[in-house]
Amino acid sequence: MQSRTPRQSAGEQGGRRPDGTDAGARFGAELASVVSGARRRAVRDGDRQIDTAHLLHSLLEYDPEARALLGEGPQLARLLGYLVQRSIGYGLRWQGTVEDSGALPHVTGVAGFSPLASAVMADACARAARRGADRAGGVDLLAALVADPRTRAVEVLGRAAVEPCAVLARAENHFEAAP
Structure with a gap:
């Protein structure tokens, strides 16, 4: 029986990235938690790589500031519902496939991430x-x-009637409005 746990390269073992940088050096503590949560979701879903939908789901779970930019009420509830359903129906068609734009030859990017998730990070x-x-x-x-329309995260947002362009504008304006 094969393990559902994604294999780690020698460089990833011990919390180190293959490119010589650790997650804490590139991301704040909250994003390190998001990546860790996304990795657990990928394993639980039976996926070999973390994709952008895993990242979105984990981001919504761990970061209230990012979650607030998606809005409130029925849209957020519907979005979370789609993300939760991923392993029981919606999203099963993604199992065993790599999230890739198709624009470039298949490259794995950062070990453990789909090519698009690696590009998003x-x-x-x-x-x-x-x-x-x-x-x-x-x-x-x-x-x-939300900037790349080819991601699974954008597909999920669209199904939940959340407009990715509006989310992107709110995210970009978030830093302009901050003192």
């Missing part, structure tokens, strides 16, 4: 750097998740 770090922050936070990740 890099984009979150780049967004934080552009605003002068040392580490990416939850709002940076939310903006990166």
Whole structure:
């Protein structure tokens, strides 16, 4: 019987990334929790890689600031419902497949992440750097998740009638409005 746990490369064991940077150096404590939660969801769902829907679900669970940018009421409840249903129906068609844009040859990027999830994490770090922050936070990740229309996270948002462009605008304005 095969293990459902994604294999870690030698570089990932002990909490180290294969590229020589650890998660704490690139992400704030809240995003380290988000990534850890996304990894647990991927294992529980039987997926080999963390995808953007795993990241979105974990982000909503761990970061109230990012969750608030998605709005309140029925849309948020519907979104959480879709994310919870992922392993029991909605999203089963994703099992065993890699979240990939198809635009580039298949590259795994960061071990344990789908190519798009890896690109989203890099984009979150780049967004934080552009605003002068040392580490990416939850709002940076939310903006990166909704910026690419090819992600599973955007597909889930659309099914829950949450407009990704509106979420992106709120996320980008969040930092402009902050003192």
